[in-house]
Amino acid sequence: xxIDDILASVDSSGVxxxxxxxxxHQLFTRFWVAERSVPELLPWPSRLMNRMMERIQHQISxxxxxxxxxxDPSNITTxxxxxxxxxxxxxxxxxxxxxxxxxxxxxxxxxxxxxxLTKHSMYYLLLSSTSPPPIxxxxxxxxxxxxxxxxxxxxxxLPSSHSTTSPLSISEIQFLHTHQTxxxxxxxxxxxxxxxxxxxxLDDNAGGTSMVQxxxxxxxxFVRCLAEQVTVVAPPGDGVDEVLGGxxxxxxxxxxxxxxxxxxxxRGDVEVL
Amino acid sequence: xxxxxPRGITPPEISxxxxxxxxxxxxxxxxxxxxLLGGPISPLIPPRxxxxxxxxALLLKRQxxxxxxxxxxxxxxxxxxxxxxxxxxxxxxHAFSPPPPLPGQPNMRERGQRPIARPRYTPEGQRYYRTxxxxxxxxxxxxxxxxxxxxxxxxxxxxxxxxxxxxxxxDVVDPDQTRRLLKELREVRSAKIRSGVDLxxxxxxxxxxxxxTGVGAMEIGEGRGFISGVVDGLRRIGASKExxxxxxxxxxxxxxxxxxxxxxxxxxxx
Amino acid sequence: MSYYDVxxxxxxxxxxxxxxxxxxxxxxxxxxxxxxxxxxxxxxxLPLWLGEMLSIGARLGTSRLVTLDIxxxxxxxxxxxxQADPRTVDLRSLAPNYYRLSERVLELFEEEEMIxxxxxxxxxxxxxxxxxxxxxxxxxxxxxxxxxxxxxTERQLFRVAHDSAKETRxxxxxxxxx
Numbered sequence: 083x084x085i086d087d088i089l090a091s092v093d094s095s096g097v098x099x100x101x102x103x104x105x106x107h108q109l110f111t112r113f114w115v116a117e118r119s120v121p122e123l124l125p126w127p128s129r130l131m132n133r134m135m136e137r138i139q140h141q142i143s144x145x146x147x148x149x150x151x152x153x154d155p156s157n158i159t160t161x162x163x164x165x166x167x168x169x170x171x172x173x174x175x176x177x178x179x180x181x182x183x184x185x186x187x188x189x190x191x192x193x194x195x196x197x198x199l200t201k202h203s204m205y206y207l208l209l210s211s212t213s214p215p216p217i218x219x220x221x222x223x224x225x226x227x228x229x230x231x232x233x234x235x236x237x238x239x240l241p242s243s244h245s246t247t248s249p250l251s252i253s254e255i256q257f258l259h260t261h262q263t264x265x266x267x268x269x270x271x272x273x274x275x276x277x278x279x280x281x282x283x284l285d286d287n288a289g290g291t292s293m294v295q296x297x298x299x300x301x302x303x304f305v306r307c308l309a310e311q312v313t314v315v316a317p318p319g320d321g322v323d324e325v326l327g328g329x330x331x332x333x334x335x336x337x338x339x340x341x342x343x344x345x346x347x348x349r350g351d352v353e354v355l
Numbered sequence: 356x357x358x359x360x361p362r363g364i365t366p367p368e369i370s371x372x373x374x375x376x377x378x379x380x381x382x383x384x385x386x387x388x389x390x391l392l393g394g395p396i397s398p399l400i401p402p403r404x405x406x407x408x409x410x411x412a413l414l415l416k417r418q419x420x421x422x423x424x425x426x427x428x429x430x431x432x433x434x435x436x437x438x439x440x441x442x443x444x445x446x447x448x449h450a451f452s453p454p455p456p457l458p459g460q461p462n463m464r465e466r467g468q469r470p471i472a473r474p475r476y477t478p479e480g481q482r483y484y485r486t487x488x489x490x491x492x493x494x495x496x497x498x499x500x501x502x503x504x505x506x507x508x509x510x511x512x513x514x515x516x517x518x519x520x521x522x523x524x525x526d527v528v529d530p531d532q533t534r535r536l537l538k539e540l541r542e543v544r545s546a547k548i549r550s551g552v553d554l555x556x557x558x559x560x561x562x563x564x565x566x567x568t569g570v571g572a573m574e575i576g577e578g579r580g581f582i583s584g585v586v587d588g589l590r591r592i593g594a595s596k597e598x599x600x601x602x603x604x605x606x607x608x609x610x611x612x613x614x615x616x617x618x619x620x621x622x623x624x625x
Numbered sequence: 626m627s628y629y630d631v632x633x634x635x636x637x638x639x640x641x642x643x644x645x646x647x648x649x650x651x652x653x654x655x656x657x658x659x660x661x662x663x664x665x666x667x668x669x670x671l672p673l674w675l676g677e678m679l680s681i682g683a684r685l686g687t688s689r690l691v692t693l694d695i696x697x698x699x700x701x702x703x704x705x706x707x708q709a710d711p712r713t714v715d716l717r718s719l720a721p722n723y724y725r726l727s728e729r730v731l732e733l734f735e736e737e738e739m740i741x742x743x744x745x746x747x748x749x750x751x752x753x754x755x756x757x758x759x760x761x762x763x764x765x766x767x768x769x770x771x772x773x774x775x776x777x778t779e780r781q782l783f784r785v786a787h788d789s790a791k792e793t794r795x796x797x798x799x800x801x802x803x
Contacts, residue, residue, distance in 0.1 A: 102478065104394030108489045109477055111375065119363045129479060141392055169386060172420070179414060180391040183371075190368075197358035293628050300590060302558065302583040304363075304567070304575050308457070308484035310472045316561030321605035327562020332470040333457050335575075337555070337582055338564035339590075350474070350482035355575055361785075366796035517797060549759065552752040556744060577793040580785035581758070585751045588778055592724060592743050595731040 106133055107184075114191045116347070116354035119304070120340050122297040123198045123206065126251040138184060145177050198297070199254060203262045204236070204285055205296040210248035210255050211238035231279040234266035299341040307334045309351035314342040363579045369572050373514030374410035375488040379495035380421040381405075406494050409515060416523050423523045424495035426509070429516050431529050433506035434536035440505070441543050449551065451544060451569030455492050455507045458485065463505055487511055487572070513541060513573040544571075548578045552585055559589035561597060632777055636725040640670035642694040643679065649690070673729055680733075698723065699730055704742050711746040712753050715774035723776035754779060758786035 109130055117124050152170040199206050240259050241248075248255065266284055274282045286293045299317075307330035314336070316325040330336050335355065346352045364372065375393065382399035389396040397405050404424065407415075415421035427433060440452040453463065461468040474482035492509035509515070516537050524530040551565075558565040567575075590597075627633045645667045653661030655669055663669075671679070671691075679690040697703075698719040706714050716723040727743050730736075754775070757768050775783060794800035 100390050100395040103390070103392065105475075105477065105483070107393045108485070109483065111372070111488075115364055115372065118360075118368070121362065127479075130477075133478075137392055169384075172386065172418075173389065176389060176396075176411060176414065177391070179410065180393055183410065184392045186371075193358040194360075291628050295628055300561075300587075301362075302586045304579065306486060308472065308486065309474075309482075310470050314562050314564050320601050322601050322608060325562055325604075327560075328557075328564050330564065330566075332472055333454065333460050333568065335567045335570055336564040337558040337567060337586060339558070339561065342562055342564070350477075350484070353484075353486055355572065366792050370796060521798070545759070549752065549755040552748050552755065556748070573793065573796075577789050580789045581751075581755055581782065584782040584785055585748070588724060588747055588751070588782070589744055591728050592731070592747060593740055594728060595735075596737065596740050598732075599735070 102133075103137060106130060106137075110134055111187065112353055114187050117191055117194050119354045121301040121303075122299060122340070123195060123249045125249040126254065128251060131251075134184070134188070138181070138188075141177065141181055145174065145181065148174055148177070195254065196257070199250070199258050200261060202296055203258055203265070204294040206250060207238050207258055207262060208285075208294060210250050210258075211241055231282050232266075233270040233274045233282050233284050234263050235282075236284040237262050237266060299344070300339045302337060303340045303343070304355040305330075305336055305338060305343050305347070305352040306355055307332055307336070307352055309346075309349075312343070312346045312351050314338050315345070317341050317344075361580065363583075364576065366573060366576050369511075369576045370514050370518070372488055373511035373518070373572065374408065374413070376409045376493045376509075376511050376515055377406045377488075377491055378409050378412045378426065378493050378515070378519075379404050379406055379424040380412045380415060381424060382415070382421045384420050404495065406491070409493070409518065413518065413522050416526075423519060423526045425519055425523075425527050426493040426515070427496045428506045428508060428512065429519060429527060429533060430506075431532045431536060434533065434540065436506055437508055438536060438540055438543070441540065449547060451508075451547065451567070453507060454569045455490075455509055458490070464503075508540070508569070508571065511572050513537065513571050541574075544574060545577070548574065548582070555582065555585050556589050558586045559593060632722055632725055636722045636729060637674045638672045639696070639720060639722065639726050639729075641673050641676045641696050641730075642668060643671045643676045643691040644668045644694065645691050646689055673726075677733065693733060695730060695734060695736075696720075696726070699727060699739065704739065707742050707746045711749040712771060714746075716750075716776040716779065717774050719776075721777055724778045750775075750779060751782060754783045755786055758783050759790050 109127075113124070113127060113130070148170065152174065237259070240255065250258065269284070270282070284293055310332050312330045314327040314330065316322075316327060318324045327342060328336075330352070343352050347354060360368075380399075381404055382401045384399065384401060386399040388398040393408060396407055396411065399405055399421070412421065412423050416423055428437070437452055440447055444452075456462045457470075457472075459472050460470045472484060474484050477483050487510035493511070493515050516533070519527055520530055520534055520537070527533055548567075548570075554565055557563045570578075645663050645665055648662055648665050650662040651660065652663045653659060655671065656663065656667065676691065676693055680693045681689075703714070703719065720726045724743070724747065727739075731740060731743075753771060757772060760768075772783065791800060795802055
């Protein structure tokens with residue numbers, strides 16, 4: 083079948099080659115669906131995104147060139163075939179639609195990520211930070227610095243090098259740091275500065291309830307098993323090793339906890355629906 | 356708010372995704388091949404059948420530049436057979452009719468054979484298996500169904516069917532009957548999701564899960580919030596039990612090995 | 626307990642029956658007698674957060690200030706009603722955050738049977754909620770009464786089921802956008 087041949091040849095790589103374009107489009111679409119569906123921020127696919135952005139730039143210049151040629155009156159007079167011009171209009175509208183569809187996906191992805199980042203901002207800042215915040219959370223009154231304690235002191239400094247374990251892109255880390263600093267100053271000037279100094283932090287742990295809230299990895303997701311079989315797990319913790327659970331078979335669609343299939347997703351053995 | 360939408364793709368987004376499905380068109384005018392961001396498009400040469408993404412097929416159809424050949428399952432005969440499976444067949448009283456097999460998965464006639472998953476590799480070296488909307492599940496075939504293979508509903512059945520009936524009803528066989536059958540299928544299957552609440556407890560346990568195999572993308576979209584809500588609710592009610600069990604296990608591990616026997620039968624079907 | 630979660634904070638304020646094990650001078654304010662002391666054996670309803678804190682000794686096995694009791698919303702009488710027909714119970718009148726409260730109580734008391742009854746109740750009522758949420762004409766008669774008695778978790782479930790059914794109908798062109 084023709085279509086199979088086209089899709090089957092997507093293995094070869096190289097940004098300019100049309101088959102790798104198709105593969106990247108599929109990978110990116112799948113990533114978008116997953117990012118929209120899982121509770122936590124997924125690791126930023128920087129190489130895939132670089133290739134996507136490069137192609138978009140290229141496609142924009144193609145469209146601009148084509149539009150310039152078609153709107154140039156000297157060109158129409160020299161072009162003798164009338165169907166040629168209608169075809170340029172059609173080609174342009176197809177290229178534009180294809181471009182808008184891709185741009186829509188990228189915007190949706192970035193906005194979804196921003197929503198996750200700002201919802202759990204302190205959590206992701208601490209996750210991306212390579213050094214601890216200037217004053218540890220359980221600071222006592224004997225500390226001479228405590229008197230000048232301000233909400234923004236809870237914010238860890240920008241990491242000097244990009245940590246490989248952080249799921250954020252470099253621009254996301256910079257955004258989040260600036261965002262949270264502004265927010266902390268705003269909290270400070272509107273009400274936190276009237277609190278006693280030791281109650282001004284944004285990462286307090288007092289009373290056993292942490293102010294730093296992360297996403298709940300036990301939330302439910304819908305997945306399809308792509309490998310021959312995949313075992314759902316109960317992840318290790320509380321002194322218990324990883325426990326194996328039910329087994330999905332190829333083609334199965336399951337409702338499961340995200341934590342139970344997160345590793346399998348990372349291996350590409352399940353897709354999020 | 357950076358993003359107002361709930362978690363999980365919503366009906367318009369699911370529809371957008373379904374527009375990436377490949378369908379077969381019969382072009383009515385020529386067009387050179389194009390390099391799109393979604394992949395290459397073959398040149399259009401009337402009246403040669405050509406696979407294109409659904410969004411492009413709809414664009415060409417709206418401008419009367421092409422006709423669309425509906426996929427074999429979008430036919431009153433196929434839909435009636437599937438509806439029979441959904442309503443009459445003992446095995447599918449509480450489950451959806453089987454979906455089209457993935458590449459490497461045995462089809463209905465080869466049942467019992469082992470599936471063989473053959474991944475491709477991404478430039479980053481990760482395994483990649485193709486799935487809808489990037490499988491040819493909605494392209495036209497010469498025969499309605501290959502070699503007596505029973506018809507199946509593809510993952511994006513409701514979206515593709517609805518959009519084709521909206522824009523290209525003159526290309527669909529008996530559009531009124533087809534529309535009626537789609538609606539009936541949707542109702543029968545929606546009732547299955549709602550009556551499956553009792554089984555959702557298995558998805559609320561650590562390591563557990565509930566199978567919804569055969570479910571359509573739009574059906575997940577419609578049921579996602581409710582199903583996740585029930586599962587999360589059940590998990591919270593059972594949280595103290597789960598915690599107690601983990602503490603027992605931790606104690607047993609500390610005292611020299613826990614003999615983990617899985618007492619739950621997790622492989623439940625709706 | 627989640628720091629910024631309003632439902633979780635509201636649940637923390639729900640009352641729990643507590644019995645004082647010791648005389649406590651000056652704590653009469655809890656009974657509405659400021660300045661007086663509280664006698665051992667006094668039974669007062671205290672908010673969950675306070676009761677939990679005062680009972681900590683009991684859970685550590687050392688001397689305790691109060692012992693906790695299961696609140697009336699989770700009494701045996703209510704459990705029996707659930708077993709008869711979960712759909713007829715007005716959860717909202719028992720506690721607006723009924724399941725959240727149950728979750729907290731179940732952390733304090735080991736009640737395996739109660740977990741089973743509550744899970745079953747939640748499932749049965751959820752199925753009923755789904756049927757009402759999918760009815761585009763809205764709830765009528767008995768339905769309206771049942772929906773009035775939903776607790777906060779169930780209301781959210783109803784809302785999400787109703788909204789996604791409606792969104793799908795809008796997509797299919799069967800309903801109009803507001």
